[in-house]
Amino acid sequence: MPELAEVDYFRKRWDVGLNHDIQSVQIHERARVFRDCDTEALKAHLIGSSLQSSMSAGKQMVFRTSKQAWLGVHLGMTGELCVQSSEQAPRKSDHLVLSLGSLMLVFSDPRMFGKIDFHQGAQAPEWWSRIPPALISSAFTVEAVAAFLNRRARSSIKSVLLMQDRFPGIGNWMADEILWRAAIHPRSLAGQLTAAQVRCLHRECRWVARRALETIGTTMEDPPATWLFPHRWREGGVCPRSRTALVRETIGGRTSCWSPGRQRLSVALR
DNA sequence: TCCTATGTTGTATG
DNA sequence: ACATACAACATAGG
Numbered sequence: 001m002p003e004l005a006e007v008d009y010f011r012k013r014w015d016v017g018l019n020h021d022i023q024s025v026q027i028h029e030r031a032r033v034f035r036d037c038d039t040e041a042l043k044a045h046l047i048g049s050s051l052q053s054s055m056s057a058g059k060q061m062v063f064r065t066s067k068q069a070w071l072g073v074h075l076g077m078t079g080e081l082c083v084q085s086s087e088q089a090p091r092k093s094d095h096l097v098l099s100l101g102s103l104m105l106v107f108s109d110p111r112m113f114g115k116i117d118f119h120q121g122a123q124a125p126e127w128w129s130r131i132p133p134a135l136i137s138s139a140f141t142v143e144a145v146a147a148f149l150n151r152r153a154r155s156s157i158k159s160v161l162l163m164q165d166r167f168p169g170i171g172n173w174m175a176d177e178i179l180w181r182a183a184i185h186p187r188s189l190a191g192q193l194t195a196a197q198v199r200c201l202h203r204e205c206r207w208v209a210r211r212a213l214e215t216i217g218t219t220m221e222d223p224p225a226t227w228l229f230p231h232r233w234r235e236g237g238v239c240p241r242s243r244t245a246l247v248r249e250t251i252g253g254r255t256s257c258w259s260p261g262r263q264r265l266s267v268a269l270r
Numbered sequence: 271t272c273c274t275a276t277g278t279t280g281t282a283t284g
Numbered sequence: 285a286c287a288t289a290c291a292a293c294a295t296a297g298g
Contacts, residue, residue, distance in 0.1 A: 032293075077275070078294095093295085111275090113294075151286090153287095171276045172276050173276050
């Protein structure tokens with residue numbers, strides 16, 4: 001489920017627990033989500049400390065603790081953060097539960113493609129500091145996008161937009177939304193877009209990121225019918241701009257949705 | 271039973 | 285070394 005805006009929405013859910021003492025921690029030690037995490041150290045550290053701040057960058061989020069540590073959360077495909085009353089019985093997929101008196105902060109992830117990271121120290125860990133500039137920041141430049149597209153010249157633009165080392169937070173639906181707005185066919189080769197298309201793509205990356213953070217990132221409500229989003233999974237879905245039937249096909253290993261009415265293919269990839 | 275799923279990574283190949 | 289493509293990870297739901 002989670003891309004840029006959904007991640008930020010889930011991050012803020014835990015903010016009600018900031019500055020509350022963590023009284024106990026329940027961990028599914030064997031769960032794959034802890035594959036890069038020392039669960040003993042995590043548990044020992046968290047009990048008796050508190051979460052003091054939260055941030056998200058791309059699909060990664062981090063909570064800083066009162067004792068100089070960094071708790072990283074990646075939601076993978078099916079991860080979610082929620083707050084429950086301590087009366088609630090834990091579910092099978094609740095792999096990390098922080099008990100704060102009457103409240104519990106819960107990380108759940110049935111498929112366990114998500115991940116918990118833990119780092120102690122004043123300096124940010126590498127998994128946090130290496131995340132490239134946010135799509136909505138001024139450091140996300142059209143020049144950087146153009147250079148990246150040239151390095152991935154023989155790949156479809158759809159698969160390139162999914163690469164987190166240049167487009168942090170873009171996932172399957174955002175990539176399709178951006179390409180739809182930019183009127184670029186998802187199967188176009190990254191190296192064969194015109195300069196004007198690259199400028200447009202850069203602009204639409206920023207527009208979709210900003211608007212998604214304002215809407216989904218705040219309320220988790222679906223974007224309006226003027227977006228591709230509410231039409232993309234519907235059988236018989238219709239493009240809200242060109243009124244032509246939407247098409248779904250696997251590109252770069254992911255189901256992609258586009259509008260043949262506005263997204264023309266200039267160079268085919270097969 | 272078979273197919274799908276808003277993600278990332280390791281590995282094989284060119 | 286670099287770029288590219290895809291299987292694998294693990295589970296639930298239609």
